[in-house]
Amino acid sequence: MAILEADGLSFSVRGSTLVRGASLALEEGATTIVVGPNGAGKSTLLKLLTGELAPSQGTVRMDGATLPQIPAWELACRRAVMVQNQRLAFPFSVYEVARLGLEGVGRAQSRGRKAEIIAQALEIAGVIGLAGRQYQTLSGGEQQRVQFARALCQLEAGRSVAQRQILFLDEPIASLDLCHQLSLLDAARSIAAQGAAVLVVLHDLNLAVTYADRLVVMHEGSIVAQGEPATILDDNLLRGVFRVSLSFSRLPPAGQPFLLPQQHLSAI
Numbered sequence: 050m051a052i053l054e055a056d057g058l059s060f061s062v063r064g065s066t067l068v069r070g071a072s073l074a075l076e077e078g079a080t081t082i083v084v085g086p087n088g089a090g091k092s093t094l095l096k097l098l099t100g101e102l103a104p105s106q107g108t109v110r111m112d113g114a115t116l117p118q119i120p121a122w123e124l125a126c127r128r129a130v131m132v133q134n135q136r137l138a139f140p141f142s143v144y145e146v147a148r149l150g151l152e153g154v155g156r157a158q159s160r161g162r163k164a165e166i167i168a169q170a171l172e173i174a175g176v177i178g179l180a181g182r183q184y185q186t187l188s189g190g191e192q193q194r195v196q197f198a199r200a201l202c203q204l205e206a207g208r209s210v211a212q213r214q215i216l217f218l219d220e221p222i223a224s225l226d227l228c229h230q231l232s233l234l235d236a237a238r239s240i241a242a243q244g245a246a247v248l249v250v251l252h253d254l255n256l257a258v259t260y261a262d263r264l265v266v267m268h269e270g271s272i273v274a275q276g277e278p279a280t281i282l283d284d285n286l287l288r289g290v291f292r293v294s295l296s297f298s299r300l301p302p303a304g305q306p307f308l309l310p311q312q313h314l315s316a317i
């Protein structure tokens with residue numbers, strides 16, 4: 050059953066339409082991956098789905114309620130967002146950055162439970178060993194993993210209020226090495242397996258095909274295809290949207306990568 054339904058979303062700014070007539074549903078337990086070339090409108094679509102931007106046309110509903118009908122505190126419990134290139138103005142430690150995820154959603158939790166949530170999130174994101182470090186001194190990839198931990202904290206704390214949740218990740222693996230790419234996407238999938246809807250914006254088509262239950266392909270502001278990866282990705286789409294060609298005569302079965310032989314790789 051869909052936790053979120055978007056219907057006919059468009060977004061225009063200063064005469065340019067960045068997203069045009071986008072409709073999609075995010076189902077509980079499913080990982081949806083949005084792909085498309087630079088400038089296709091992926092991040093704008095994600096911002097419309099999270100409520101960061103208000104659509105010029107169309108609606109986003111979570112369990113029947115439009116986003117403006119949901120109070121901000123409740124929205125914070127229902128969905129967590131990891132955005133690209135998060136900069137912080139203050140010299141926070143890694144632990145404190147993760148704890149920011151509990152702002153506004155962790156009030157009902159005891160001090161001990163909060164500490165447990167933070168430790169678990171840091172562990173899942175692979176940054177527990179960096180907990181005492183200054184966030185600004187971390188590498189780009191390490192900062193990205195800390196931001197993932199922050200989103201995990203928010204989701205976990207929000208679960209005591211809202212069981213039907215969504216995790217939004219905008220290019221979460223852009224700065225990560227291969228092992229951490231796979232472990233972050235594994236963690237995202239296991240959050241979906243626990244019942245949440247997960248939406249990820251990705252550039253790597255191999256990983257998108259491997260991890261997506263549902264793939265959404267954007268091009269020039271529109272969703273041009275969506276569905277199970279193996280049913281929608283074909284040579285025409287790759288040429289028309291991504292300007293690449295496929296060297297296989299046909300696609301491998303669903304859930305298997307197809308551009309590079311990554312099927313033998315897994316995070317250790």
Ligand SMILES: Nc1ncnc2c1ncn2[C@@H]1O[C@H](COP(=O)(O)OP(=O)(O)OP(=O)(O)O)[C@@H](O)[C@H]1O
Binds near residue numbers: 062063065087089091
């Ligand atoms: N505030 C704005 N005013 C005008 N144009 C904008 C604005 N924000 C984004 N754009 C343009 O809208 C288009 C879509 O941007 P968006 O960030 O959604 O693309 P994207 O698919 O996420 O791209 P990328 O893969 O490069 O991150 C781009 O061409 C971008 O330059």
